[in-house]
Amino acid sequence: MKVKDIIDILNAEIICRDDLLDTEVQTACGSDMMSDVLAFVKEQGVLLTGLVNPQVVRTAEMMDMHCIVFVRGKRPSIDIIHLAEDRDMVMLATKMEMFTSCGRLYDAGLRGGIEK
Amino acid sequence: MDSIKLHYDISATDFTRAGAASGDVKRTLKALGVSPATIRNVAVAMYEGEINMVIHGGGGVIDVEITEDAIRMVLADQGPGIENVELAMKEGYSTAPDNIRALGFGAGMGLPNIKKYTDEFQLDTALGVGTTLTLKVFMK
Numbered sequence: 350m351k352v353k354d355i356i357d358i359l360n361a362e363i364i365c366r367d368d369l370l371d372t373e374v375q376t377a378c379g380s381d382m383m384s385d386v387l388a389f390v391k392e393q394g395v396l397l398t399g400l401v402n403p404q405v406v407r408t409a410e411m412m413d414m415h416c417i418v419f420v421r422g423k424r425p426s427i428d429i430i431h432l433a434e435d436r437d438m439v440m441l442a443t444k445m446e447m448f449t450s451c452g453r454l455y456d457a458g459l460r461g462g463i464e465k
Numbered sequence: 466m467d468s469i470k471l472h473y474d475i476s477a478t479d480f481t482r483a484g485a486a487s488g489d490v491k492r493t494l495k496a497l498g499v500s501p502a503t504i505r506n507v508a509v510a511m512y513e514g515e516i517n518m519v520i521h522g523g524g525g526v527i528d529v530e531i532t533e534d535a536i537r538m539v540l541a542d543q544g545p546g547i548e549n550v551e552l553a554m555k556e557g558y559s560t561a562p563d564n565i566r567a568l569g570f571g572a573g574m575g576l577p578n579i580k581k582y583t584d585e586f587q588l589d590t591a592l593g594v595g596t597t598l599t600l601k602v603f604m605k
C-alpha cells in the first residue's frame with residue numbers, strides 16, 4: 350500500500366511531509382520501546398508508536414523507515430516535526446490505540462516483515 | 466579514497482540530541498556512496514553506542530574513521546564503567562532506571578545488538594574510569 354492509504358485506514362491526521370504520501374510501504378512494526386525496534390526489526394517501512402521524543406525519529410532514521418504513526422492521540426512537538434521533515438519522513442497521528450491500529454493495517458495487507 | 470575522520474563530542478545533559486552524531490555519520494556514508502547494508506550496520510551500532518554513552522556513560526567522544534575497506538568507530542566515555550561485562554552482553558540485561566525506560570530505551574538489547582551489527586567488537590571498561598567501545602564494520 351501507499352503511505353496515504355494509512356490515513357484512511359487509521360482515520361489519521363497528517364503531521365508532516367504530505368509530499369511523500371505516495372511512498373510504497375509493505376511492512377510495519379509497532380513498539381514503544383526503541384531498543385526493541387533497533388534489535389528486532391529488519392526491513393520495516395512504518396513505525397507505529399505511542400512514544401513521543403526525538404529518538405523515535407532517529408531510530409526510524411537508522412532503520413531507514415519512511416513513516417511514523419503516533420497512536421493513542423499522541424502529538425509530537427515542533428522540534429520533533431522539524432527533525433522528521435528534514436529526514437524525509439512522513440508523520441501521521443491517529444486517535445486509535447496501538448492494538449487497533451496494527452490490526453487494521455494488518456487487515457489491509459501490511460505485514461510484520463522478516464525478523465532478524 | 467583517502468581516509469575520512471569525523472569527531473563528535475557527546476553531551477549527556479541533553480537527551481534530545483542523543484543520536485545526532487550517528488545520524489550525521491549515516492548521511493556522510495550515504496553521500497560517499499557506501500552500500501545501504503554497510504550503512505545500516507554502522508548506523509545501528511553507533512546509535513546504540515551513542516545512546517549508551519548518554520544514558521549510562523555520562524557523555525564522551527566518538528571518533529569515526531572511514532577508509533576504503535572499513536568504518537572504524539571508537540566511542541569513549543569517562544563514566545562509571547561496567548561492573549560485569551559478561552552480564553552486560555546478555556540480551557535483556559539492563560540497569561537502566563524507569564525514567565530511561567520511559568524514553569524508549571533500557572531493554573538490555575544494545576550491546577548484544579552492537580556486536581551483531583559489527584565485524585570487530587572490543588569493549589574495554591574499568592570501574593570508575595570509563596568505557597571504550599572499538600568497532601569495525603567492513604564495506605560490503
Ligand SMILES: Nc1ncnc2c1ncn2[C@@H]1O[C@H](COP(=O)(O)OP(=O)(O)OP(=O)(O)O)[C@@H](O)[C@H]1O
Binds near residue numbers: 517547569574
Ligand atoms: N557506556 C557505558 N557505561 C556504563 N555502563 C554501560 C555502558 N554501556 C552499557 N552499560 C551497562 O551495560 C548494560 C547493558 O547495556 P545495553 O546497551 O545492552 O542495554 P541498555 O542500554 O540497558 O538497554 P538498551 O540498549 O536495550 O536500550 C546497561 O544497562 C549498563 O548497565
Ligand SMILES: [Mg+2]
Binds near residue numbers: 513517
Ligand atoms: Mg543500550
